[in-house]
Amino acid sequence: MKNVIDAIITLIKRNCFTLTTSNIRNYPSSQTCCTCGYKNSLTKNLSVRRWICPVCGTVHDRDQNAAINILRKALEMKNSA
Numbered sequence: 001m002k003n004v005i006d007a008i009i010t011l012i013k014r015n016c017f018t019l020t021t022s023n024i025r026n027y028p029s030s031q032t033c034c035t036c037g038y039k040n041s042l043t044k045n046l047s048v049r050r051w052i053c054p055v056c057g058t059v060h061d062r063d064q065n066a067a068i069n070i071l072r073k074a075l076e077m078k079n080s081a
């Protein structure tokens with residue numbers, strides 16, 4: 001999954017997005033379903049690597065879901081700049 005995260009970071013850098021750790025410090029990227037937006041507090045536990053969204057049924061890989069959410073956040077920031 002590191003490859004997916006690296007690819008997203010490269011995409012962010014290539015597009016000059018101003019996403020820093022302070023921008024996402026309080027953003028629950030691992031807890032938020034990237035499909036429907038449901039926030040699953042059970043995934044605060046770092047040992048939970050895969051989970052199924054109880055609302056939309058999407059099966060999530062923790063890191064891939066977080067990477068998609070971070071990319072979405074970067075795009076939102078870019079579009080609101």
Ligand SMILES: [Zn+2]
Pocket residue numbers: 033034035036037038053054055056057058
């Ligand atoms: Zn969902």
